[in-house]
Amino acid sequence: MGSLTEDQVKEAYRRYFPIIVRKSGRMLRDASEAQDLAQETFLRLWRSRLDLRDTAATTAWLYKTCTRLALDRLRSPVKPAAGTAELADAIASPEANAEERSHHRAMLQEMLGRFPHDELEAAVLSRVDGLNHQEIGEVLGISERTVRRLLSRIDERLVGWRARREVVA
Amino acid sequence: MNAPAPHPSFLELDRHALGAGRADTAAHVASCETCRARLIDIGQVGPASDAPAWALRLEPRQRPLFGWLTARRVRPLGWGVTAFACVFALWLASGHLGTRPIGTGVDSYVGTKGGPALWLYVKHGERIDIWNGTDPVHPGDLLRLKVQPARYRHISVFSASGKTPAAYARLYDGPVAAPTALPFSWKVDAQPGDETLVVVLASESVSPDEVANVLTRGDDGRRWSRRFVLAKVGAREGARP
Numbered sequence: 001m002g003s004l005t006e007d008q009v010k011e012a013y014r015r016y017f018p019i020i021v022r023k024s025g026r027m028l029r030d031a032s033e034a035q036d037l038a039q040e041t042f043l044r045l046w047r048s049r050l051d052l053r054d055t056a057a058t059t060a061w062l063y064k065t066c067t068r069l070a071l072d073r074l075r076s077p078v079k080p081a082a083g084t085a086e087l088a089d090a091i092a093s094p095e096a097n098a099e100e101r102s103h104h105r106a107m108l109q110e111m112l113g114r115f116p117h118d119e120l121e122a123a124v125l126s127r128v129d130g131l132n133h134q135e136i137g138e139v140l141g142i143s144e145r146t147v148r149r150l151l152s153r154i155d156e157r158l159v160g161w162r163a164r165r166e167v168v169a
Numbered sequence: 170m171n172a173p174a175p176h177p178s179f180l181e182l183d184r185h186a187l188g189a190g191r192a193d194t195a196a197h198v199a200s201c202e203t204c205r206a207r208l209i210d211i212g213q214v215g216p217a218s219d220a221p222a223w224a225l226r227l228e229p230r231q232r233p234l235f236g237w238l239t240a241r242r243v244r245p246l247g248w249g250v251t252a253f254a255c256v257f258a259l260w261l262a263s264g265h266l267g268t269r270p271i272g273t274g275v276d277s278y279v280g281t282k283g284g285p286a287l288w289l290y291v292k293h294g295e296r297i298d299i300w301n302g303t304d305p306v307h308p309g310d311l312l313r314l315k316v317q318p319a320r321y322r323h324i325s326v327f328s329a330s331g332k333t334p335a336a337y338a339r340l341y342d343g344p345v346a347a348p349t350a351l352p353f354s355w356k357v358d359a360q361p362g363d364e365t366l367v368v369v370l371a372s373e374s375v376s377p378d379e380v381a382n383v384l385t386r387g388d389d390g391r392r393w394s395r396r397f398v399l400a401k402v403g404a405r406e407g408a409r410p
Contacts, residue, residue: 009227013220019183022210039223046227049339055189057353063180064352118347130178141352
């Protein structure tokens with residue numbers, strides 16, 4: 001490898017890897033899983049044709065890619081990633097009490113397995129990363145109107161969850 | 170804890186940490202301990218300057234979007250579909266186009282309901298229009314694609330060199346499951362010559378080496394392709410690729 005490439009790797013790593021690690025850690029609370037996810041995201045960034053000098057475009061791409069890779073890991077039927085329960089809590093209700101959290105964890109696989117991907121992506125970006133509708137639209141390449149619709153739909157599904165919890169109780 | 174205003178998102182704080190945040194974010198951070206703590210948290214992930222062995226073994230990067238296009242992000246364009254957009258999209262989707270390059274004039278409209286469709290948006294200054302198949306583009310214009318994938322699940326976008334045979338380079342590659350605008354736009358540069366975009370919808374990724382064959386075969390049920398040839402104002406006179 002030429003020194004130019006090595007310098008470029010170091011610069012890209014210095015600039016973006018800390019951000020990827022923090023983003024991964026918010027979704028996958030297990031440090032080892034988060035590190036794996038961050039590494040995979042960085043590799044994809046490196047192989048992409050993004051102009052890494054364009055900070056806004058690159059960070060938007062990182063948020064989209066890292067979110068999708070995390071959800072893919074959590075959905076994996078072979079080896080689900082650790083930290084799924086915490087993510088379910090964050091998506092369903094950041095203010096949930098202990099009873100609700102327990103219920104969310106029990107229902108986790110249904111959420112990951114049945115909820116549409118785009119709704120989950122929007123929910124993660126909104127409730128885990130705190131993005132507003134405009135930012136979510138920018139990251140996912142959709143309009144703010146669509147963002148509002150996705151978040152509204154997932155809220156409706158969560159109402160259904162809570163109704164089921166009450167029936168079970 | 171009380172904050173004077175809603176906290177910026179983590180994305181905005183990350184951009185701020187990289188020197189690309191908004192002015193109001195800087196003002197907020199200056200007065201918000203919570204956000205300052207989050208920024209410190211980002212800085213503590215390091216030592217980021219010491220790239221690990223797996224990173225240092227990476228192959229050299231391919232040039233970012235090579236040549237005439239530079240990846241740029243554009244705000245979502247307010248995708249209220251105009252009547253013209255519908256007509257143009259269906260026109261693009263119509264079978265009579267085959268793999269002829271788009272950009273040789275506007276044909277009559279023949280629609281295929283439920284089929285794939287493409288919208289090519291051109292941002293010139295503050296104005297955004299759907300490309301009509303004939304208007305030239307200008308250096309600095311931004312191009313962005315919206316796609317209706319129909320039954321296809323993957324989109325690949327390429328640009329073509331002006332040489333013969335054309336060499337194709339990948340601009341974008343990713344899954345697509347619903348009508349959506351691609352997350353990036355491309356900027357037209359000042360180099361002379363027409364600009365050519367090739368879009369391929371398929372069930373999986375298509376490599377640059379396959380593009381010529383895909384265009385030759387046409388829409389065969391496995392892959393659906395369209396070629397956009399955009400004349401550039403100020404470009405050298407010459408034949409289209």
